[in-house]
Amino acid sequence: MKKIGFSIIIDxxxxxxxxxxxxxxxxxxxxxxxxxxxxxxEIMKVPYPWISNTFxxxxxxxxxxxxxxxxxxxxxxxxxxxxxSLTTLGTIFLSSMAGYGLAKFRFKGRMLVLMLILSTMMIPxxxxxxxxxxxxxxxxxxxxxxxxxxxxxLNAFGIFMMRQYLITFPEELLDAARIDGxxxxxxxxxxxxPNSLPAITTLAILTFRAQWDNLIWPLLVVQTPEKKTIPLFxxxxxxxxxxxxxxxxxxxxxxxxxxxxxFFKLSKYFLSGAELFAARKD
Amino acid sequence: MKSLEKKKAVWGFIFVLPAILFFIIxxxxxxxxxxxxxxxxxxxxxxxxxxFVGFQNYIYLFQSDSFWNSVKATGIFALGTFVPIVIFSLxxxxxxxxxxxFQKFLQLAYYSPAVLxxxxxxxxxxxxxxxxxxxxxxxxxxxxxxxxxxxxxSNEKMLILATIIVYFWKYVGxxxxxxxxxxxxxxxxxxxxxxxxxxxxxxDFWYITLPLLKPTTLLVSVMSMIQxxxxxxxxxxxxxxxAPIKPIEVITLNIYNTAIRDMRIGRAxxxxxxxxxxxxxxxxxxxxxxxxxxxxx
Numbered sequence: 001m002k003k004i005g006f007s008i009i010i011d012x013x014x015x016x017x018x019x020x021x022x023x024x025x026x027x028x029x030x031x032x033x034x035x036x037x038x039x040x041x042e043i044m045k046v047p048y049p050w051i052s053n054t055f056x057x058x059x060x061x062x063x064x065x066x067x068x069x070x071x072x073x074x075x076x077x078x079x080x081x082x083x084x085s086l087t088t089l090g091t092i093f094l095s096s097m098a099g100y101g102l103a104k105f106r107f108k109g110r111m112l113v114l115m116l117i118l119s120t121m122m123i124p125x126x127x128x129x130x131x132x133x134x135x136x137x138x139x140x141x142x143x144x145x146x147x148x149x150x151x152x153x154l155n156a157f158g159i160f161m162m163r164q165y166l167i168t169f170p171e172e173l174l175d176a177a178r179i180d181g182x183x184x185x186x187x188x189x190x191x192x193x194p195n196s197l198p199a200i201t202t203l204a205i206l207t208f209r210a211q212w213d214n215l216i217w218p219l220l221v222v223q224t225p226e227k228k229t230i231p232l233f234x235x236x237x238x239x240x241x242x243x244x245x246x247x248x249x250x251x252x253x254x255x256x257x258x259x260x261x262x263f264f265k266l267s268k269y270f271l272s273g274a275e276l277f278a279a280r281k282d
Numbered sequence: 283m284k285s286l287e288k289k290k291a292v293w294g295f296i297f298v299l300p301a302i303l304f305f306i307i308x309x310x311x312x313x314x315x316x317x318x319x320x321x322x323x324x325x326x327x328x329x330x331x332x333x334f335v336g337f338q339n340y341i342y343l344f345q346s347d348s349f350w351n352s353v354k355a356t357g358i359f360a361l362g363t364f365v366p367i368v369i370f371s372l373x374x375x376x377x378x379x380x381x382x383x384f385q386k387f388l389q390l391a392y393y394s395p396a397v398l399x400x401x402x403x404x405x406x407x408x409x410x411x412x413x414x415x416x417x418x419x420x421x422x423x424x425x426x427x428x429x430x431x432x433x434x435x436s437n438e439k440m441l442i443l444a445t446i447i448v449y450f451w452k453y454v455g456x457x458x459x460x461x462x463x464x465x466x467x468x469x470x471x472x473x474x475x476x477x478x479x480x481x482x483x484x485x486d487f488w489y490i491t492l493p494l495l496k497p498t499t500l501l502v503s504v505m506s507m508i509q510x511x512x513x514x515x516x517x518x519x520x521x522x523x524x525a526p527i528k529p530i531e532v533i534t535l536n537i538y539n540t541a542i543r544d545m546r547i548g549r550a551x552x553x554x555x556x557x558x559x560x561x562x563x564x565x566x567x568x569x570x571x572x573x574x575x576x577x578x579x
Contacts, residue, residue, distance in 0.1 A: 007483075014377050021374070022391045028406045028451065029394060031416060035409065044414045046429065098301035105294020106287075113298055120309045122565040126512050126534040127558035130541045130550050131315035132308065154304045184293040213399040215515045216534070220542070231401035231515075238405055239522045245409055252402045263397045267390060270397070271459050 032256070036060070036249040043245045062247035063254065067240050073251060075226055076233040081258075083148045083218075083229060084211035090153045091207045092200050098154070099162025100192050104174065114163075121156045126216065133220045147221045148229070152211065158203050165199035166192065202269045209259060230255045313558070319551035326545035339552035349553065351528060352536040355442075359532060360510040362446045367506050371454050372499065375461030376487065389462065392455035400452065400515035407448045407516075408523060411435050417444075435520060438529040445530050448516045453509070457502050464498030465491065497571065504568040508561055514538070533557050 030050070035043045036059055038052045066072045102114055132151055133142075141147035169192065177187045193200070215231040222228050228236075234251055237243055263270055320339055324332035343349040378388045395403065410416040411434035418432055434444045468491065476486045514534040521527045521535070531539070533553065541550035 014380070018374070018377055018381070018388055022388060025392055025395060025451065025455065027416070028403075028410060029398075031410060032402075032406045043409070044412075046414050047419055048416055094300055094304070097297045101294045101297030105290055105297070107291035107294040110294070110298075113302060117301060117305060120305055122562045123309055123313055123558065124508070124512050124561045126514065126537065127554040127561065128309065128312040128316055130537065130547065130554060131312040131319065133541075134547070135307075135312055135315065151308045154301055154308075156305075159301060184290075184296075188297065209397075213401075215401055215518065216538070219518075219538075231399060234401050234405055235519055235522050238408060238519070239524070248405060249409065252405045255402050256398050259397050259399070263394070271389065271393065 032249050032252050035246060036253045038246055040245045043249075056246060059244065059246035059250035060254070062244055063237070063251040066237070067242050072225055072228070073230075073233055073237070073254075076228045076230050077254070079145075079227060080212060080230040083145060084208045086145070087149050087152055087211045088204050088207045090149065091155075091158055092204050094154050095158035095203060096162045096166075096193060096196060096200060097188060098159045099164075100166050100188055102159070103163045103166040104169065104171075117156045117159055119156075129216060129220060136221065142221055143223045143227055144221075145227075148218055148227075152214070152217065158207070161203060162196065162199055165196055169195070198269075201266070202272055205262060205266060205269050208262075212259060316551045316554045316558070319548055320555050322548045324547040326541065326547055328545075332548070335548065339548045340556075342549065343552055343556070348531075348536065352531050352533045352553075355528075355530055356511060356513075356532045358442060359445060359449075359513060359530070360507055362442070363449050363510045363513075364503065364506040366446075366450055367454055367457055367510075368499065368503050370450075371457035371502065372461050372495070374454070374458040375465055376491065378458070379462055379465045389459060392458050394455065395452045396456040398452070401519060403448055403452045404516045404519040407444065407451075408435075408519065411444050435523075435525045438526065441520070441525055442529050445513075445516045445520065449510065449513060453506070457506060460502055461495070461498060464495050468494050500571045501568065504564055504571065508564050508568070511557070511561055511564075 031048070034050055034052065037054075037056050038049075038059075039054065039056045042049055042052055042054075064071060064073050098117075102110065102117075136142055136147045136151060139147075141150065173191060174187055177191050182190070213231070214229070215235075218229045218232055222232060234248075234255060237251055238248055319332065321334060321336060322332035323335045323338075374392060378385060378392070381388065398406075407417075413431045413433075415434075417434055418430070421432055422428065422430060432440055434440045472490055472494070473486055476490050481489065512534060513532055517530040517532050517535050518538075520530060527535075534557070537550050537553050537557070540546050540553060
């Protein structure tokens with residue numbers, strides 16, 4: 001009887017610990033959302049009020065308009081959407097193609113190609129970004145969407161993930177399509193691609209998020225304000241003297257909304273993305 | 283039949299070709315370029331051809347305070363971040379996995395900061411670290427002090443701690459999910475056998491769960507360490523918003539500043555190669571771990 005009492009106390013303690021930490025983890029998010037609709041004076045109040053009587057929607061207008069009144073933020077949101085979407089489309093197409101080639105075809109040097117691709121996992125982007133920037137400049141792609149997109153179109157992880165997914169794809173289906181006279185590319189496009197949607201969705205989310213999040217590469221490539229992406233705008237906005245705290249949080253909310261919507265709609269792909277990343281083994 | 287095989291082989295190669303070209307142009311070429319330039323003196327905008335200087339860039343770096351300061355800043359940040367991340371994500375994962383209710387909710391809650399972009403995360407904390415901000419209010423509440431300003435963004439030590447907190451907050455949930463997946467992959471029968479043999483919950487954790495989680499733990503350790511060695515956004519953000527650069531000028535930030543602000547491509551390349559070697563070393567270990575340490579039940 002005494003033992004049961006003890007385990008209940010432990011159980012309650014664990015709940016307190018987990019919920020306590022959940023509150024600490026969620027507090028900054030709650031701060032972002034509440035501060036985004038508060039006037040600056042209230043944000044700076046000690047203690048922080050958490051709930052305000054006013055709904056200060058002007059913050060959002062101020063963020064979109066920017067300190068110069070040129071609506072640069074709107075432009076950067078569009079840029080981020082264009083860059084992240086195009087990169088994602090390119091990545092899922094090229095990764096599944098390469099993954100399919102490595103999973104289902106036997107050609108000379110196949111293992112060598114796989115090893116070479118996997119070995120690029122060892123190259124951190126930050127270590128090659130400067131020469132990459134020089135190369136992109138030489139190609140005349142600096143300060144352009146292409147310069148932002150093309151060097152990030154493929155990564156070893158995406159190809160490896162697609163290969164692992166496709167390696168168990170039933171061979172009979174492919175042969176049946178071949179007998180029916182489908183071309184090899186037709187098989188890829190009409191049989192493989194639509195049938196690997198779970199893996200493709202995970203890869204698409206990982207890629208979109210990585211590009212939406214990317215700071216260091218746009219920082220190098222972009223020179224003109226009109227080509228900036230959201231992270232570059234937010235850093236600039238935060239360092240400007242006249243930026244209102246509420247407007248800064250409103251900008252943060254706007255920048256997070258697409259990812260939060262994706263997260264709540266497709267949380268299982270986010271979580272499986274993390275798991276997949278951990279499970280990468282040959 | 284033979285020709286069909288041959289035709290298939292050609293197609294396989296065609297499917298892989300774009301990837302091969304991509305990795306040559308955008309990975310191997312810049313890597314060799316960095317290696318090459320690390321032996322030259324080259325200015326970012328000067329049109330003069332690069333001048334061969336041998337090992338001078340490396341010698342310069344090993345004698346420069348700025349470089350060693352970056353090594354120190356990166357080392358402190360990496361150690362100070364990945365060790366707590368591994369410990370806490372393991373702890374969270376074990377506790378969350380032991381819950382019968384609200385498991386999904388807790389997973390989502392802990393994971394949610396990972397959804398935000400790094401710059402947004404830094405922005406939120408940037409306001410919370412202001413003198414009036416929630417970070418001060420929290421510490422004042424914990425230590426029962428009255429309106430002390432802990433100078434999060436100006437005191438050197440607090441600034442380092444601030445960058446660590448931002449990173450820890452953003453990624454601890456991500457690694458928690460990985461651990462939860464690892465725990466879930468341990469077959470129930472193993473736990474049941476232990477319980478039947480008279481083990482209590484603590485013994486089950488200590489002698490069954492933890493040893494079987496060893497591969498996951500090693501993987502998370504190396505992965506999170508590599509990620510922390512590559513940190514950039516928070517440090518760049520804080521410096522841009524007026525924080526002192528010295529305590530948080532991590533290697534990546536130093537590479538960026540050396541190349542773009544000082545326009546010294548050769549020096550930045552030498553630094554890139556050093557970063558590359560460090561991270562390659564750890565990645566190599568990670569490959570070794572995930573290859574050799576597989577557990578079969």
